[in-house]
Amino acid sequence: MTRLSQVRRAQDREILRLAVPAFLALVAEPMFLLSDAAIVGHLGTPELAGLGIAGVVLQTVVGLCVFLAYGTTAGVARRLGAGDRRGALAQGVDGLWLAVIIGVVATVLGIATTGPLVAAFDASPAVTEHATTYLRIAFLGTTPLLLMLAATGVLRGLQDTRTPLVVAVAGNALNIALNLLLVYGVGPIGGLGLPGSALGSVLAQVASAAALLFVVVRGARREGASLRPHPAGIRAAGRSGVPLVIRTLTLRAALLITTYAVTLGAVDSSVDLATHQLAITLWTFLAFVLDAIAIAAQAITGRLLGSGDTEETRAVTRRMVQWGVGSGVVTGLLLAAGSPLLGRLFTTDPAVRDALVPVLVVAALAQPIAGVVFVLDGVLIGAGDGSYLARGGLVTLVVYAPVVLLVAGGGLVAVWVSFAFLFMGARLVVLVHRARGDAWLVTGA
Template identity: 25%
Template structure:
């Protein structure tokens, strides 16, 4: 472990170290969505139904993933605050505890997800066309994907621990390798080649899981056999009640936030399946494109929770607040540019992801264009909201972040979608408009709370050890 922090998050200038931490997280998030984009692009060359199957599958998959995701976020928060407080091996121990706890949880969720796939899909009131053409494909994808959850979570844990420690470049490099493997395997397994059979949508799931397995293996090697991150020792994996309690205390609101958000998308998808397959596919395409816009903001948000966490751990609340303001300004500029691009050039953007000349493709693109142009008006609000949520999480205020996420989806988007679609008669346009209004209201409410300044208190209480330096960004 280095004796000096090459780019300290708690001392000196703030812009450069924050950017050094943030840009690899933005790249990681863009690479993260590359998994889904690759699947969508290759499956779009198979059929619009295959793309529609992903639209049904991902809200259900994300629901189970989000349960464990909250606890990986808790690990990142605790590692960041202990690192900022220079608290001896506390950051190392909490990293090991997070790894053990979430891995066990991932194994349980994998079994539950695999055997409940048919039941989960039966919750959707699908029309006859969707039931016959799309649901069976979604089931094939989900069963395989769920079995790979331990590998999926393994990489998420690695990224969270390293982020809290202050090293985001190493996870970025691992992510590059993983995405390259996924992109190489996708066409081989989806379309087949030589002795490799044509597996279609199942091939996309296998490719993603295989790539995640490689990423997890590399991440574990780095955590246990290098000095790039926390110094995890085998005894650190043995559960300790006080540390598990902290992980559960901080992680439960985040798990509720993420799982309730994914449940909201399940409910929203349940409304969407009442429409023809072309609108379902357009909804999935539009959400994938919005995820491309969302993930850079999420990357900055995740970097910010480390900056805020380390500075509050070091008793520097004013510096934490300044970092939050800088992040909001940066994301506002980036999102404004993306808004213009999406609004002015929607058709070529949507068309990239649906190239198969199959029935319904033209209608799907037309609906997707309408969705993207309307959704563009929320990009700035979406970005600022994610920065605010990252600020709250970094401070350990995971309950506050949970509340504003619930407001965005459950208090605004879900009921407004129902009203506009089924009461006001706006049809699919009501879906698109409700997406925008949810983020606008959530952003305004969170900004008002942030301005109160009551979030500027750290979660951990430790004795600072001046002989232990903070981490080094390799």
Template identity: 35%
Template sequence: MASRSDQTTGSQNAAGQVTAGQIFGLAFPALGVLAAMPLYLLLDTAVVGRLGGFELAALGAATTIQAQITTQLTFLSYGTTARASRLFGAAKKQEAIAEGVQATWVAILVGLLISTAMMLGAPFFSLWLSGNTEVAHAATQWLRVAALAVPLVLIIMAGNGWLRGIQNTRLPLYFTLAGVIPGAILIPVLVSHFGLIGSAWANVVAESITAALFLGALFKAHKGTWRPQWQIIKQQLVMGKDLILRSLSFQVAFLSAAAVAARFGTASLAGHQILLQLWNFITLVLDSLAIAAQTLTGAALGAKSAQVARTVGIKVVGYSVTFAAVLGLVFALFHQQIPRIFSQDQSVLAEISTPWWIMVAMIVLGGIVFAIDGVLLGASDAVFLRNASIAAVLLGFLPGVWIAYAIGAGLTGVWCGLLAFILIRLVAVVIRFQSMKWART
């Protein structure tokens, strides 16, 4: 039987009561979760960097491999949120939480497989990426310890998914900080005693604490069976397949961009790295609003109110574009000062000067793209998002970036390719949103 709070949530959604308080109450804690790990990794890099260039190179190779593997499995967050939020909106809170149970089973099973593969394949992956046997050996040692945390990372993704689905983004923030803060304290201690490998153990400790807290919240909230429900797991994996392909298309775009930027010289690659890290930071802010859109859209559709879902989309797009415009204005006004925070090299700064304005345009356009992405993810419109992303890579980015390479357009050409990637996605998601077909998926 649905609780009174569940029924209240459903009736509010049906009545169209989507407020700024609801949106930002979900978005701000989500932003904290999104920002915590990048800040932790920056600290990790700074501490290991004090050991020397060799250790920093090994850490870079190892974390790149780990990130490429775990990034493809974010469907455990986004897919679970989409499914759980629909059930929550339909006043079926216990069924929404049960989605978290099944997603956690997926996390454990898939995590153990990936962990095993990482331990066995670490020497090959590390050598392929680094091209240096000594760096590969050090990276392998780091990866084999970090592999212990892979199931924990996936459990955390599943935990974020079901808690967002029931419109609770505060607990994920608390759980994340409870793991990240002790981990951050341990990094310098363990690295000073054990060298590079200490960094990996600090990571395992941080993920263990956070995963344990998510599991504790699940045990407290769930009232039904704990057995794997293979039909539900199958449905989650089907949606996961589309989200993995979508994520892979992003990886193809940005890895190709780095590869082409490198072919234009060291200054070009360094400039690209600065722009890319700034872009990644900006997407954190905009993604937090997309998470709010996803959660509220799923709940509205679960309550069978497509109009409320549309209202959510319009409001979140408005807020997201406003934030994006402010960010774009800041980056435009301080176009000379911000790059100098990262480099004083005149050749690098010269490479950045023109692509900087392309990035500013991408920030404003991204305010629309990411917000509607959130709405469509909340509607479980994963097949469309997969197709749109792949089309944007094949029709926009890859032709643009390789033409830039062929004609020697430099870093400006590379970022024109990324702009084309965003523009095609923009057109696709706006048309899809206006059609309202996503509300019937």
């Protein structure tokens, strides 16, 4: 066996050790949405469309706070690489307190502004009513969701992706059971319909957050790290997360604009929104699958740069990009092959099923691009290069937004072609340009 082969095998083992559990956990996470869509879809098309609008709003609010996971992973991994495990856990605890503060504020504001947020989509009265009902209940799960993000970031930074996997699987199973019970009822106990789905998800999120917190708190106590809130550390965590918030805001804005473009060009708003909801849910599902390598990239990049090894950082990055391309090809082929069948899992409406097939084919063709984009995004997040990601996200959004609104009149497929190739293609150019340089290779804790 050559020296190069040995090095690649070692790199692959390290990537797979982190990526495989992350892959399984990330597959389980969007199952919250997929199971909700499957259960709610059989209530009716207006309910499914309402879930689609509520889901976009809630995912935007929570998605803006994804820095609680990403930034914490990078910071904790750097300290771990520098040999300071106690400091790594102390930094993680500060992230947990920040999650609580943001979560409480987001919950109060979210419930108070649910009406205007849903009304902005200008959907039919029935869809608007369902979306408002679901969203007001779902906002109660904001703080648990943010705690889940922060605690998962701590564990990933400590190179532990197995614990989040166990919690994600158990939480998803609980979510499905609670949704079925609360939506449809059992025996003499009547179901709550759509509100039952929201309530079931909130209860499952509370249980999952409690499990992750238990593991992190136990580790902090073992290392002697303080569990009290430290204002300076919380402020530092917040400041470091600002560029990632901007980066995430541009991504969420692109998804919101895409959904608005669908409503703008829709012939039948219920059918087009329901179809788009299913397509974006499946896209998110596959994005999380591809993001497993990006999670490994964040943890490995942070640890290697924390230890000062730039040469190995670049070598592992090249290998992870190869994994990203290969994974994208596989997910694309699977999605294309399953496109005629997937609609039957989520809805009985033949119009939605027929409209879904060409959209999924477009999404399938873009999977290899997505694979590279997610990997390089993870590498730069792990390197702490949030400022560049924020600037790149703004440029991408400025290019994409006017185009997708212009093509909205061409229908749902035209909107998805613009999203899959213009938006993702622009992200690819921005990330490859940065990865080829050296500015992101900053070492130290």
